[in-house]
Amino acid sequence: MSKSAIDRMNSISEQGLCSGCGICQSIAGSSKIKVVKSMNGFERPVIIGDLDDATVDKIFQICPGTRIEGLPKNQLSPNTKTDNVWGPWHRIVRAWAGNPKIRFEGSTGGVLTALAKFLLSEKRVDFILHVKASSKEPTFGTRFLSFTEADVLEATGSRYGPAAPLIDIDEVLSRGSPFAFIGKPCDISALRNLARYDERVDELVKYWLTPVCGGFMSPSSTDNFLTRNGVDRDKLLSLRYRGQGCPGPMQIETLHEKKELHYLDYWGDDESTWNLPFRCKICPDGIGEAADIAASDTWIGGSPTRSGSKTDRGTNAVVVRTETGIELLEAAAKSGAINIEYDITPDDMSLYQPHQMHKKYAAYDRYQGLADEGRLVPITKRLRLKELANEINQSTRKIQRDGTIARVRSGKATESTPNSSQ
16 A cells, blocks of 8 residues: 555545545545544544555545536536626526425425425436435434435435535446435535546436535534533434524434524524534635535525524525526426525625625635645635635735634644544
């Protein structure tokens, strides 16, 4: 086994760039890399077999920790508009699921759930590749294939913990069946990267759908939250982070009790309380630029209020980026699967998602801070990061660059070498 291959593979996790998508296991094979719960609580790739340099080279070209690209050029059309922050788009709307039950059960307005059910009911795809709550690790998500509308409904609700939807993507593609993929923007990026090496991706993945993602809470923070609220982690049976309302209650079930807590009890009342993985803090694309459709919350300022969330029925902001996405949106609306309220603009998206806007502006200089410290710097394309950085003043840019340097030097951007906790 090549020592350089081992060191390079581990450097992705050690330098805080792993998103936990699982695609490296599929690329290398489960006899060489196993993505498992690591000692730090995250799902990380543990090297268990003979790993060569060529395999690691390929992983570096596909991993969303080392390479993040916007929408493929062949998905752009003459009608595509591009906003520097919000990327390519054809149409942006406020919408919700036409079925009131789906709207209630879903994370916001249930649009992604409704689209998934529509694709199955219309036999446009054979299944949906996405994530549902793990029965083994209730705070985690697990890769799931939905073949029926009932399967889709079973997987509603955002997962704010580790999840590896691409852990066996080679096996999924080997089915030879058309499917839709619903994953975080980093998962979408990984699968788009894989398409350059595996022609089955573009042949079989018919629809690319994503939630606009602010990141997920570190497992230790979730465990500490449960402890503070009197929940014995070892007796935890299930955890629903949100849904059944907008955002809906956090529902916790143990062997002995059921509890409901407020969404803001978990996340806090502002962004300063979010304890995210380092990879999420420097994410250049939480808005799903490589997807056909991205759906987000629509809270002005980016967060619900404690009183307002009790009566909020849920409305998604839906960014449609491709011709495929437009056709799907309009067909779903015509069938009644979704209701479109009215069209909005990229400026509205910045009101709903100010943290996404700020992170997009900061990404280029945060990467410069990584370079200053001799760290791996992710390759990015078609995300306009330098152009955005040039729109802001030098003092603000210096704060972002210096802040990243400080994180690296303090160890906040470093993880231990992945080892299984199992």
